[in-house]
Amino acid sequence: MDLQDKLAILADAAKYDASCASSGGDKRDSLDRRGIGSTNGHGICHAFTPDGRCVSLLKVLLTNWCVYDCLYCVNRKSSETRRARFGIDEVVGLTLSFYRRNVIEGLFLSSGIIRSPDYTMEQVIEVARRLREQENFRGYIHLKTIPDASAELVERAGRYADRLSINVELPSAASLKALAPEKDAGGIERTMSRIHLRLQAAREARREAEAVRALPGVAPRAAAPPPFAPAGQSTQLIVGADASDDRAVLQLSHRLYRSQGLRRVYYSAYSPIPHASAALPPQAAPLLREHRLYQADWLMRFYGFGADEIVTEAGFLSLRHDPKLAWALAHPEAFPLDVDRAPREALLRVPGLGVGSVDKLLAARQRRRLRRADLLALGPAARKALPFLVAADHRPRAGDVQALAQPAPVPQQAELFG
Amino acid sequence: MKLPLRHPSDWDGFAAQLPTLLAGGDAGWTRDVGAQAALFGEAAEGGTQVWVPPGDWDELGRRVAMHADDTRYARLLAFARRLQAEPALWHDVLDVERRRLESMARQVGREIHKMHAFVRFREVTDEQAAGGHRHVAWFEPAHHVLRAVAPFFVRRFAQHPWAILTPLGCLHWDGQRLSGAGPARREDAPPEDAGEALWLTYYRSIFNPARLKVAAMKKEMPVRYWALMPETRQISELVRAAPRREGQMRGA
Numbered sequence: 265m266d267l268q269d270k271l272a273i274l275a276d277a278a279k280y281d282a283s284c285a286s287s288g289g290d291k292r293d294s295l296d297r298r299g300i301g302s303t304n305g306h307g308i309c310h311a312f313t314p315d316g317r318c319v320s321l322l323k324v325l326l327t328n329w330c331v332y333d334c335l336y337c338v339n340r341k342s343s344e345t346r347r348a349r350f351g352i353d354e355v356v357g358l359t360l361s362f363y364r365r366n367v368i369e370g371l372f373l374s375s376g377i378i379r380s381p382d383y384t385m386e387q388v389i390e391v392a393r394r395l396r397e398q399e400n401f402r403g404y405i406h407l408k409t410i411p412d413a414s415a416e417l418v419e420r421a422g423r424y425a426d427r428l429s430i431n432v433e434l435p436s437a438a439s440l441k442a443l444a445p446e447k448d449a450g451g452i453e454r455t456m457s458r459i460h461l462r463l464q465a466a467r468e469a470r471r472e473a474e475a476v477r478a479l480p481g482v483a484p485r486a487a488a489p490p491p492f493a494p495a496g497q498s499t500q501l502i503v504g505a506d507a508s509d510d511r512a513v514l515q516l517s518h519r520l521y522r523s524q525g526l527r528r529v530y531y532s533a534y535s536p537i538p539h540a541s542a543a544l545p546p547q548a549a550p551l552l553r554e555h556r557l558y559q560a561d562w563l564m565r566f567y568g569f570g571a572d573e574i575v576t577e578a579g580f581l582s583l584r585h586d587p588k589l590a591w592a593l594a595h596p597e598a599f600p601l602d603v604d605r606a607p608r609e610a611l612l613r614v615p616g617l618g619v620g621s622v623d624k625l626l627a628a629r630q631r632r633r634l635r636r637a638d639l640l641a642l643g644p645a646a647r648k649a650l651p652f653l654v655a656a657d658h659r660p661r662a663g664d665v666q667a668l669a670q671p672a673p674v675p676q677q678a679e680l681f682g
Numbered sequence: 683m684k685l686p687l688r689h690p691s692d693w694d695g696f697a698a699q700l701p702t703l704l705a706g707g708d709a710g711w712t713r714d715v716g717a718q719a720a721l722f723g724e725a726a727e728g729g730t731q732v733w734v735p736p737g738d739w740d741e742l743g744r745r746v747a748m749h750a751d752d753t754r755y756a757r758l759l760a761f762a763r764r765l766q767a768e769p770a771l772w773h774d775v776l777d778v779e780r781r782r783l784e785s786m787a788r789q790v791g792r793e794i795h796k797m798h799a800f801v802r803f804r805e806v807t808d809e810q811a812a813g814g815h816r817h818v819a820w821f822e823p824a825h826h827v828l829r830a831v832a833p834f835f836v837r838r839f840a841q842h843p844w845a846i847l848t849p850l851g852c853l854h855w856d857g858q859r860l861s862g863a864g865p866a867r868r869e870d871a872p873p874e875d876a877g878e879a880l881w882l883t884y885y886r887s888i889f890n891p892a893r894l895k896v897a898a899m900k901k902e903m904p905v906r907y908w909a910l911m912p913e914t915r916q917i918s919e920l921v922r923a924a925p926r927r928e929g930q931m932r933g934a
Contacts, residue, residue, distance in 0.1 A: 268883050275887035293837035297857075302838040308799045309902065311913055313889040314921050316898025323888060361877050362884070364817055364842070365803050367913075535892045536931050548892055628776045638776045 273348040277328040282530040286320040286369035288495035289426035292402040299400020321372040330376030334444035338537040370404030385413035392424035422492040435508035466492035496527040504534035504549020509579035518571035556581040589615040599652040616648030691826035693747035736772040745787035811843040820871030885913040891924035
């Protein structure tokens with residue numbers, strides 16, 4: 265099988281993983297002229313595919329052969345999908361060649377389980393090791409941790425990777441047991457905790473080393489601790505393959521952010537897969553549900569919303585309104601707010617006001633009373649905020665909020681080639 | 683009057699002249715001064731610094747100076763006049779003209795980011811280059827951002843020779859030194875190389891036809907960049923075939 269065929273199969277097999285982020289790593293460059301690549305902590309999307317997703321990393325499986333039989337997975341043992349396996353040098357070569365073209369920030373490598381979890385993990389790590397140690401590759405590397413891989417292998421993976429991830433896959437342990445008999449929710453979380461503890465230790469070591477370096481007379485490069493996954497860890501769960509509702513999903517995310525220190529939880533709307541098991545729904549989960557979960561996740565992380573209050577309807581987020589508007593409509597007693605007086609955390613709950621807009625209003629109101637024109641100057645999205653705010657020359661009319669509650673017209677996707 | 687700018691985005695040249703201009707010597711500053719500045723010309727004439735601008739003025743001005751709008755320098759000058767008369771104006775982040783300048787700076791920042799992302803290098807044989815080849819790209823920036831993107835590519839590909847050709851000027855990195863050159867034509871860009879087919883295959887394969895969202899793609903990757911990116915030639919076919927492929931995924 266030639267490289268083109270392998271790439272087609274092993275990229276196709278990797279596309280159900282939502283993450284392609286390349287942000288949050290250390291700052292590196294190749295100005296020493298020994299290698300190639302740079303990272304600056306911000307991710308770059310080098311292209312977008314017609315599914316609206318960002319291409320930031322070469323996202324492939326090392327192999328899609330797998331000894332597990334997870335029903336939701338296109339690569340499960342009993343699936344009739346075409347199989348391929350990359351040689352380690354082939355992945356290294358593809359990464360460097362794509363990087364030179366400036367189409368990727370680095371590599372996101374995962375794999376089906378072959379022989380044993382440890383053997384598979386070793387193969388994955390060897391790709392990263394060659395990139396880092398032989399090619400002096402300074403770009404971004406994301407490695408998928410194989411559940412139940414040994415602590416020593418997790419340690420080695422973290423030495424080469426910017427980010428590690430391990431997928432919780434399904435929102436409940438019972439669903440996982442039913443759909444992925446070889447996987448075990450406890451084992452996945454144990455691995456996650458192990459990575460979390462190791463990340464905390466690395467951060468601690470770095471803080472101490474910085475404190476030592478700050479002392480007078482110490483060489484600037486003294487005692488730099490070895491890096492461990494500087495971009496942290498993330499996970500993914502599939503939505504719509506089991507009966508879990510949005511409240512259960514968001515409570516799980518909330519717990520993972522808090523207790524496992526995750527950087528990101530990715531939600532992947534269940535997408536029908538070729539040769540699907542009859543135990544799975546035949547329809548794709550609505551992409552809108554996935555979108556609402558991302559919005560709610562964002563509000564939990566940056567806007568001070570709790571996992572319980574954000575789901576305003578029975579168990580599920582509103583599909584009609586975004587979660588912030590849905591919350592505001594469900595809490596008429598919280599509005600209108602005086603834009604000259606309301607505290608920051610209250611303004612953050614106003615539909616149409618983002619963190620940037622709120623901070624601009626706070627800065628501007630130090631100097632003068634704010635007017636309707638100032639709200640409009642924030643941009644088109646802020647128009648949505650008018651019914652919820654009072655300003656020197658602005659007062660919402662009765663009925664403005666109700667007008668927002670009307671069903672919005674369903675947005676039609678623009679035809680590309682009409 | 684001799685134009686005081688070395689190139690269209692010569693913020694330092696403009697900033698050096700600003701005290702003179704604020705003192706009333708603005709006779710030659712017409713709205714199209716940005717359009718008249720030569721790409722690579724004489725050094726700017728110095729001026730004496732009197733007005734002390736606010737802290738972030740330099741950062742804002744440097745970005746605005748890269749904008750393609752020919753009124754950019756006139757706008758900066760007009761705003762500097764108001765600031766000089768009323769320094770507290772700087773803290774009014776909702777002032778209409780301030781918002782306009784910020785918006786121009788954001789457009790420039792976005793163009794820099796998109797250029798970092800969307801430049802596509804192709805391999806070209808070059809006996810003289812270290813390693814026997816160079817990587818050369820063709821790009822058409824909407825603003826005068828060529829100089830601003832150079833450090834990114836130098837840090838990333840420091841030991842590899844590369845060039846970026848644009849209709850507004852070129853950048854050449856030989857592994858040691860960065861140099862500029864005048865405008866290039868599209869015909870100067872290299873043709874498809876041997877490795878490009880693998881990238882095209884990857885782009886096709888990582889697309890999930892069950893999640894077609896063309897509007898989201900076009901929002902992040904506006905159509906005006908497509909001619910610069912080889913993979914986008916496949917988009918129409920991917921979109922056309924998506925419903926059939928999704929049916930196959932679900933059927934079977």
